[in-house]
Amino acid sequence: MTIQQVIYALTIEECGSMNKAAEKLYIVQPTLTSAIQELENEIGISIFMRTNKGVIVTPEGEEFLNDIRGFYRQYDTVMQKYSGEGHYKRKFGVSTQHYTFAVRAFVDTARQYDMNDFDFAIRETTTMDIIKDVSTLKSEIGILYINELNKKGLNRLFTEHGLVFHPLIKCRAFVYLWHEHPLAHMESIGIEDLQDYPCMFFEQRDNGEYLAEEILSENFYPKKMRVTDRSTMLNMVRALNGYTLCSGIVWGDLNGDGYIVVPFREDAENPNSVMEIGYVTKKNTVMSQIGKKFLEEIDAALEQIDKSVIYEDNSSNQ
Secondary structure, three states: OOHHHHHHHHHHHHHOOHHHHHHHHOOOHHHHHHHHHHHHHHHOOOOEEEEOOEEEEOHHHHHHHHHHHHHHHHHHHHHHHHOOOOOOOEEEEEEEOOOHHHHHHHHHHHOOOOOOOEEEEEEEOOHHHHHHHHHOOOOOEEEEEEOOOOHHHHHHHHHHOOEEEEEEEEEOOEEEEEOOOOOOOOOOEEHHHHOOOOEEEEOOOOOOHHHOOOOOOOOOOOOEEEEOOHHHHHHHHHHOOOEEEEOOOOOHHHHOOOEEEEEEEOOOOOOOOOEEEEEEEEOOOOOOHHHHHHHHHHHHHHHOOOHHHEOOEOOEOO
16 A cells, blocks of 8 residues: 555545546546555455445445544654655644634634645534544544533543543633623623523534533523524524523624623522633644644634633633
8 A cells, every 4th residue: 555545545535536536636537546446456445436426435445544544644744844845735624613713723824824735624513523523634623612511421532532632721601692682781691681582502413412512501591593604603693682602702803793792690500610622632643733833823812812701710820
């Protein structure tokens, strides 16, 4: 098995088509097909199943691609350090819950590199997809949060998928809403104040309350609406006098003008909660230089946020 065959196989998986993969690799399709057939004969499995609509990864092929993806990531990291040659675009991906500071850091990172040389991807997605993306090295870094409610379930998933969680910042819960919302004038907002308004949640395709992106998801909300993307969330919050619960970290130029955060007011039955936002990486992998640069930009972004949203306790100076 050669590194060229590894690149060919990963490109076919990414494109879902022999024709598109050949175009991206700047080779003719017969050359690509022949190389993959030689690889399949060598390893003794069928990686792809050819159909009229493209190619489908076989179950055995999926396991194989996961294995070589890790190998290729290590190879690519070494090549970035020691060589500037080659036509294959280096990949850098981040999977994240819906955090504007992560988007800002990604933008500031991408601006420092030549996009002719890199294939960038940022994926705002579900909690489970973040875990899967990083475990298969589809993304190098995943941004999500843990708290007392979800810690046990997420730590189990991290272990199962060979991931390591690295803390970044701790925050309390805030209510996110439109500046003309009837509650926008309040200094703090409690559960009883929110009963007449719809609570917005990002939909998680997998069951399990510990996968919820929103803090305090365990509380009872009589009116709930699930959405799948940030733009829809913003529209619903404004159009329906809705709200969502978040870390309080907002970035005006990416969140849109007119949206505010108000501290959540706890009570005996609905206590506040500390969310620890951090990132996950694949265990025993070497961070790429661009990955390190992205984390530097994350730190820079978090340095600029309103310090009133940061939770501090005796055991942490974050």
